[in-house]
Amino acid sequence: MAAPGRQPFKNRHASDKNRHSAGAGEGVCSIAPAGPMRIDAHQHFWHYSPAEYDWIDASMAAIRRDFLPPDLAPLLAAAGLDGSIAVQARQSVRETEWLLAFAAAYPQIKGVVGWVPLAERGTGVGNLLDRYAGEPAFKGVRHVLQGAPDSYLEHPGFNAALHEVAARNLTYDLLVYARQLPAARHWVDRHPTLRIVVDHIAKPVVAGAPPREWRAHLRELACREHVCCKFSGVVTEVPGWRWTPELLRPYFEVVLEAFGPQRLMFGSDWPVCLVATDYARWAAFVATCVAPLAASERAAILGETAVRFYHIDT
Numbered sequence: 001m002a003a004p005g006r007q008p009f010k011n012r013h014a015s016d017k018n019r020h021s022a023g024a025g026e027g028v029c030s031i032a033p034a035g036p037m038r039i040d041a042h043q044h045f046w047h048y049s050p051a052e053y054d055w056i057d058a059s060m061a062a063i064r065r066d067f068l069p070p071d072l073a074p075l076l077a078a079a080g081l082d083g084s085i086a087v088q089a090r091q092s093v094r095e096t097e098w099l100l101a102f103a104a105a106y107p108q109i110k111g112v113v114g115w116v117p118l119a120e121r122g123t124g125v126g127n128l129l130d131r132y133a134g135e136p137a138f139k140g141v142r143h144v145l146q147g148a149p150d151s152y153l154e155h156p157g158f159n160a161a162l163h164e165v166a167a168r169n170l171t172y173d174l175l176v177y178a179r180q181l182p183a184a185r186h187w188v189d190r191h192p193t194l195r196i197v198v199d200h201i202a203k204p205v206v207a208g209a210p211p212r213e214w215r216a217h218l219r220e221l222a223c224r225e226h227v228c229c230k231f232s233g234v235v236t237e238v239p240g241w242r243w244t245p246e247l248l249r250p251y252f253e254v255v256l257e258a259f260g261p262q263r264l265m266f267g268s269d270w271p272v273c274l275v276a277t278d279y280a281r282w283a284a285f286v287a288t289c290v291a292p293l294a295a296s297e298r299a300a301i302l303g304e305t306a307v308r309f310y311h312i313d314t
């Protein structure tokens with residue numbers, strides 16, 4: 001296992017340096033194409049307040065503080081990552097605008113997954129999406145569905161709004177628990193042109209071998225070519241947050257086999273992950289998961305899939 005802090009994902013600048021030391025001439029080096037971009041496809045920022053982040057309970061005391069772009073930048077650099085996708089953590093348009101302002105100020109933020117009132121506005125959400133779509137960093141939206149009743153996925157306003165999202169070629173981050181996967185599968189089939197990514201491998205309870213039902217439902221979902229998956233948020237699905245590489249690796253194998261590297265993305269879910277790990281330890285673990293794969297497959301999982309899915313400028 002790679003030691004934390006040793007750039008488990010060598011970034012493209014590091015690989016340029018390698019080309020140097022391999023004896024390539026200066027001229028060749030300067031025109032050599034940059035290596036693949038390394039992206040953390042899932043992280044959050046917040047100014048902590050108990051009222052706005054009431055889900056951060058006493059057991060998560062470690063993350064009851066502010067987490068802002070300057071906090072993340074050194075962690076990305078230490079892991080050999082070029083940037084990240086900032087995902088909404090509050091259900092408000094203010095959150096979307098706050099994240100977009102960060103993206104304008106901090107180049108390491110390569111994209112924003114914001115929030116818009118999908119269910120409330122239905123087709124009326126188009127103007128709002130048009131406004132945000134003018135910002136290059138705005139990539140798509142998420143509405144937190146984990147724990148919502150299955151009927152939410154049938155909500156006419158929600159579904160009408162998602163047609164608006166698809167029509168603008170924006171993305172949708174699907175955050176559900178494993179038990180919601182059967183309903184999610186039907187919903188996914190209603191939106192064949194919407195580019196969807198399943199957050200946090202659909203949050204199975206990670207207490208032993210991968211649950212058979214989760215595996216089966218996730219594979220079903222993965223048959224839909226317009227659906228991708230993030231290998232993120234897994235450490236916080238382990239009861240008591242006592243995770244080991246041996247416990248988690250079979251979950252990686254399941255999503256790798258189901259989605260393939262071209263539809264799989266590395267994500268940290270920082271700072272939520274900090275209740276169970278530090279950034280470097282998670283990155284080092286994922287580095288060991290992808291180590292046996294071909295270089296192109298590693299590149300896909302560690303950034304290229306996110307670049308393609310979120311239309312990140314390289």
Ligand SMILES: [Zn+2]
Binds near residue numbers: 042087
């Ligand atoms: Zn998250």
